[in-house]
Amino acid sequence: MKRHYFVSDNLDQLQLVSTDLQQAGFTTPQIHVLSRNDAGISERRLNDVEAVLKKDVVRGTERGALVGVALASTVLVLAWVTGFSAHYTWVPSIFLAIVLLGFCTWEGGLIGIGKPHADFARFEPALRRGKHVMLVDTDPDQEQILDNIVAHAPGLRPAGTGEATPRAVVRFQDKWARFTEIAP
Structure with missing residues (x-):
C-alpha cells in the first residue's frame, strides 16, 4: 500500500472527497484527516488520526x-x-x-x-495555519480512482506520498468496524 497526502483549508471539501472515495470502494480505515480542528472533524464524521499516532x-x-x-x-x-x-x-x-x-x-x-509524529512533522506549519491534511492509503489498483476523484477537488493540493499502514492492519480495522456494527 502507498499513502498519499493532500492539504486543504476546507473540511467540507474533505468530507466530499472522503464520501466519493468510500463510494468508489475505499474503506474508512484507508482515509484519515489530520487537523487541529477536532470538533470540525467530529462534526463532519471524518476519520481522524488517532491522538496517540499524532505524536511520536x-x-x-x-x-x-x-x-x-x-x-x-x-x-x-x-x-x-x-x-x-x-x-x-x-x-x-x-x-x-x-x-x-x-x-x-x-x-x-x-x-x-512532546514531538509530532515523524511522518507528520512536515505538515506542522500548514496545521498551525489552520489547514487540514488528508491521508489516503491505496492499493495499486486504487491509484487511478484516487487520481480521478482528486482531479475534481480544486482546493485539494497533493502534498507527497509515504509509507502506508500495512494492508493486513487496514483489513483488520475494516472487519472490526463491520463486526462492531452488527454485534449486540
Whole structure:
C-alpha cells in the first residue's frame, strides 16, 4: 500500500472527497484527516488520526527501550565482570537492570509525546495555519480512482506520498468496524 497526502483549508471539501472515495470502494480505515480542528472533524464524521499516532510516542518508546536494554545489559555485564554478582548474588543487579529498562522505556515515551509524529512533522506549519491534511492509503489498483476523484477537488493540493499502514492492519480495522456494527 502507498499513502498519499493532500492539504486543504476546507473540511467540507474533505468530507466530499472522503464520501466519493468510500463510494468508489475505499474503506474508512484507508482515509484519515489530520487537523487541529477536532470538533470540525467530529462534526463532519471524518476519520481522524488517532491522538496517540499524532505524536511520536511509539518511536520514542522504542528508542527508550533500546537505550534501556543497552543500560540493563551494561549493568549485568559489569556485575559479572567485577564479581559483584558472585559476592552479593544477582538479585540487586537484575533489579537495577529491570528498573533501568522500565525507566528508559517510560522516559522515551514521554519524550515522544512532546514531538509530532515523524511522518507528520512536515505538515506542522500548514496545521498551525489552520489547514487540514488528508491521508489516503491505496492499493495499486486504487491509484487511478484516487487520481480521478482528486482531479475534481480544486482546493485539494497533493502534498507527497509515504509509507502506508500495512494492508493486513487496514483489513483488520475494516472487519472490526463491520463486526462492531452488527454485534449486540
